[in-house]
Amino acid sequence: MAADFRLTGVLGKIVTILQVASVTQAFYIPGWSVKSYKNDEAIPLLVNKVYSDNTQLQYAYYDLPFVCPPKGAHQAGLPLLSGQTISLNLGEVLRGDRITQSDIELVMGKDSPCNFLCSKTITRKDLKRAREMVRDGYVAEWIVDNLPGATSFVTVDKTKKYYAAGFKIGYKDIELSSGRNRYYINNHLTIVIRYRKAPGKDGERGGKVVVAFEVYTKSVGQDKRLADGCPEDLNEVETPMELYIQPNSTDFSDLYPHSSYHPHESDMDINDGATLDVPYTYSVYWREDDKIEWAHRWDMYFVNQEEGSRIHWLAIINSIIISGSLSAIVAMILARTIRGDIKTYKDASVEEGKSKLKRKPRSGARTPKGEKTSSGLLDQVADMENDADVSSDDEALEDVTGWKLLHGDVFRAPAYGYVLAPLVGSGMQLIFVAFGLLFLSSLGVLNPSFRGGFVSCGVGLFVFAGIFSGYFSGRVYKTFGGKNWRKNTLITAALFPGLLFALVFILNLFVWAQASSTALPFGTLIGLILLWLCIQVPLVYVGSWYGYLRTGAWEHPTKTTALPRQLPLGQPWYIQPYQSILLAGLIPFAVIFIELLYVFQSLWQDKSGYYYVFGFLSVVSVILILTIAEVTVVTIYIKLCSEDYNWWWHSFFVGGGSAVWVFVYCIWYYLTKLHIEGFISSLLFFSYSFIACVVYGLLCGTVGFLTAYAFVRRIYGAIKAD
Structure with missing residues (x-):
């Protein structure tokens, strides 16, 4: 022991x-999916989704009614039209990603001080939705070269710079005179892309790699704009773009011609047909940065975690x-x-x-031949x-x-052993998945650049670990004295995965009603069912057959009596279940x-x-x-x-x-x-x-x-x- x-x-x-x-x-694998670009080469900017810390509901960026919709145009050098979605792995779909090609043009090394994207006309209903999302603190995720667009911060001592993925779609401010919240949309985005010379021979041929993707937001009003739609001066913005339309039911323009007073919008005004035009513009700047290695470009996103080491x-x-x-x-x-x-x-x-x-x-027993029979006293x-001998035996066993x-x-076999055996089998399946994910993640195979890889690998390990689930379930079931191993196989294959799928499907009904990208598409649900029924269930069957029929039960060192022992009364409180x-x-x-x-x-x-x-x-x-x-x-x-x-x-x-x-x-x-x-x-x-x-x-x-x-x-x- x-x-x-x-x-x-x-x-x-x-x-x-x-x-x-x-x-x-x-550590993550250097050189994984290294992509280099030449000068004047087009680089795709992909838009993904919006999410918030205050809610669990995510939405595809282009599903928002107040942003510029894709034009479906073709950019030179890019394989996809704007608005086309790229293929996603299972992990990306499960985590709510919806990645789409955008209309924003990026050309390696070419600065663009201002570009007009569109003027989006939104109704009061769309405006209300925009205000709610700004209030909830939604941020948008854009992607360039597999890097999420980041908002940059510096530490308190200003010695380190780090990134927070995503950028806010708007902000709110409190009006001092009335104490009301006023909401503004970030309709101008300044994109800063940092690059450096590509490593190896590719760099010698003029190749460059992207090492950082920063997005800076600004709210710019409709006034003081040039003919092409760009603001006259982005450095001095007098009026931000407020998410507000004057109510039609009351005309305050005569009473307060120069006032910033904003009366409340009533529900009666929602369908009055009033609209607001929101102009969207963007700027692009390229900056060479030799301080950031390509293999360590993700480290900027984890400076705050490194400080917690x-x-x-x-x-x-x-x-x-x-x-x-x-x-x-x-x-x-x-x-x-x-x-x-x-x-x-x-x-x-x-x-x-x-x-x-x-x-x-004892007396009355047969005496050996040749000996005399003892008298009654003897x-x-x-x-x-x-x-006295028997009493001494009892005393010896008292200890x-x-x-x-x-x-x-x-x-002795437990009650409901036909349930415990499948639970143990499912537990072994999860142990294999957990240690597999931790091992691959610690080695760096499942790294941030492998978007959705952790979830995809987890699902794959879970499906193929069904053979371990069946083996241990079948062997434990045989040890408990079970006879119907096929029934045990069916319970093992359906108990945990079935309950898990049923719960996820019910939750999906609620999320579908919110039109959120968090909801699993119907095709994905069908794919998961096929993985379960066509791959995992047969593997559970094979493992159960081998564990029950070929390997058999574990042998116990002691035999079990026919009648169970009576349990003592008055168990201590700390041993109660x-x-x-x-x-x-x-x-x-x-x-x-x-x-x-x-x-x-x-x-x-x-x-x-x-x-x-x-x-x-x-x-x-x-x-x-x-x-x-x-x-x-x-x-x-x-x-x-x-x-x-x-x-x-x-x-x-x-x-x-x-x-x-x-x-x-x-x-x-x-x-x-x-x-x-x-x-x-x-x-x-x-x-x-x-x-x-x-x-x-x-x-x-x-x-x-x-x-x-x-x-x-x-x-x-x-x-x-x-």
Whole structure:
């Protein structure tokens, strides 16, 4: 047992992983999709979507009623017409991307101080929609050479510059006289593209690569414009472009001819036919920048995360301390205690065997030939001696208590084992997916330049990991004594994926009603169903057939009795199911608590950003698995010592108990950190959080179940060996 919980070995492995993580955390494959351009070569500018931190609803940029629609024109040197969408991978579709060729012209090295794009005529209804999106803080994502257009910032000490992907479509201001909000549209965009000489031979031939894409916004009113539609002076803008149309129901022009007073628009004015013309212009500037390497051009988007590296290291140190302390407890207490219990059981068994050999025959028994029959008094004395021997046997076995008394019941099949087996199979499937994604991300294969790659790879791993799901489900089901393995295969293939797909489909109905790009297209849903039915289900069948028929059940070291043992009454409060699950789940949650803050910030607040420190996350994940294993072992040992043999389901729920605390953390994060408004956005947040917690709970529950099973087999196998 001591070898299983050797603290020094665990810490040595963790240190090794930390060293690897420190190298790989900011690494992605250099030279991946390097694209160079020559002078005067056209570069496509793609528009994607708009999104906000205050809502979970995203929209395709060209679906907005107040922006310039694509003209369908052809630009020299570009393969697509404006308005044509580019092909997307599955991950891009699932994350709500809708990437389209724009009308904005970019030519390498050619500055353009001002270009008129269009004059968009919008109605009051469109104006209302624009004001709502400005109020919610929507930002737009444009793409040049696979880089998202960024708003630049500097740190407080002005020593570093960093980017935030996207740019705001407008802003609001408060009128001091009335305290009302006034909304303005950013209708002029200054595009700054930084480039440098291409590496290698391509650079020697005059090739250049894009290393930064910055967008600066400005709101410019309709007045003081040239004949081509451009403003007279972009540096001195007197009047911004306000999203407002004077109500027709009341004419204040005579009362306030020079006033900025804005009366409220009533609902009666929505369909009065009034319109507003919004002119859109843009500027393009090219700047050579030799300070930014192409292989590190994404680093500008993660300067703010690099500054938090100390906190990441604090999270790892916190996790190591918790896991190390728990390892020491398991090694020092459990190992010694179990060894002592096994020694006591062995001594009692030996003493019982010796006592049986010393027993004398009772009165009435056949005496050996040649011996005389004892008198009645001697017979009574012999009976008293035999009774004394039996009493001594009972005293010898008095010390055999607790988990050692459960050898005939500890491997009794659990209730609803036909559900537990598919859950364990699904958990193994998710473990394979999680470690596959962490491994590829830490190596840099899944990097920010591979747009949608993380989600696409996750879906692919999940589908093909169905063979692991079927194998473990079939083998656990056979171990529980199940007979209908085909039924178990069907449950395994449909339980978790089916419930997941049903929930996503129901959520999609709400999102479809909002015309959001977050909704999955119907064709994508059909494709996912085909992946599930045509690839994953057959793989689950193959894995289940091999695990159930070819490999078979795990052999148990002890035999199960015909009649179950009666459970003792008055169990301690801390071993009760709900209390023990919640208490045991606190420890793994404490391991990941700090790192959760960065994961949540990347998912829910910095939707335009990317979680980049997968090296740290990988280390924390390894420590988390060790912690869950140790917590489950301690909890199940205490349960067995209380002479309760119903540990199968308990080990699964103890392993996944931290998922309850993660969901509580989601609620706290929603109430304190987020500013989500609207029923649909709140529904999406809690639904996606619930799905994530279920996935996390299945994964960790499977780790707890398999660890507890190995532990129970080990200790009862030691009894049999002795």
